[in-house]
Amino acid sequence: MATRTRSKSSNDTRTGDRSGGNGGRRSAFGWGGQTGVIAAAAMAGAAVGIAANLGRKFVVQGIGASAGDWSEALAAEHQLVLALFDKLGATSDEQTWMRAHLLTKIKNALGKHALEEENVLYPVLRRANAAHDADALNGEHGYVKTYLYELETTAKDDPGWLAKARELRAMLEEHMRMEEDEVFPALRAGLSEEQNAELSRAINREGLKLA
Ligand SMILES: [Fe+2]
Numbered sequence: 001m002a003t004r005t006r007s008k009s010s011n012d013t014r015t016g017d018r019s020g021g022n023g024g025r026r027s028a029f030g031w032g033g034q035t036g037v038i039a040a041a042a043m044a045g046a047a048v049g050i051a052a053n054l055g056r057k058f059v060v061q062g063i064g065a066s067a068g069d070w071s072e073a074l075a076a077e078h079q080l081v082l083a084l085f086d087k088l089g090a091t092s093d094e095q096t097w098m099r100a101h102l103l104t105k106i107k108n109a110l111g112k113h114a115l116e117e118e119n120v121l122y123p124v125l126r127r128a129n130a131a132h133d134a135d136a137l138n139g140e141h142g143y144v145k146t147y148l149y150e151l152e153t154t155a156k157d158d159p160g161w162l163a164k165a166r167e168l169r170a171m172l173e174e175h176m177r178m179e180e181d182e183v184f185p186a187l188r189a190g191l192s193e194e195q196n197a198e199l200s201r202a203i204n205r206e207g208l209k210l211a
Pocket residue numbers: 117137141175179
């Protein structure tokens with residue numbers, strides 16, 4: 001894990017040819033004749049698909065994340081990841097499929113979480129004069145990815161596999177503790193109610209991209 005020196009933040013905070021005419025280039029979006037009917041039906045189908053996908057995303061992202069405070073939403077994601085590690089810790093060397101399955105779930109959850117923090121939270125931290133914390137935490141995310149790569153590329157029944165996974169869990173727990181106990185509260189206290197609300201919305205929007 002990267003060495004970090006904790007610093008206290010000051011926290012101060014196209015259009016195609018639509019004619020469908022014989023003379024012109026026929027657009028897939030033409031509304032004249034049969035082509036238009038087919039195109040309209042295809043678009044209606046696409047709309048249903050898009051709506052269904054959006055519904056799935058909101059379920060994955062979580063209603064609480066869209067309505068709640070950003071720090072509580074990120075802390076809840078921490079707990080979700082730690083719970084997955086606990087399931088991993090209970091597997092035996094013979095349960096290689098389960099280990100691979102849980103590792104994939106952990107990687108997906110951490111990938112979404114990292115996107116939210118690296119693309120939104122840490123930039124806001126830097127803007128709030130806490131660049132040192134943001135850089136330290138961002139660096140630790142890099143080490144987390146290195147551990148995940150090692151776990152991914154090592155045989156799941158390797159005698160040292162679970163020990164490596166437990167090492168990563170301990171490191172993650174420490175990283176999460178720093179965020180939840182020090183960084184999140186300090187940043188939250190330094191932002192106005194509206195700034196915190198905007199940060200919650202921005203983090204939720206970022207999470208939806210990978211949900
Ligand atoms: Fe983090």
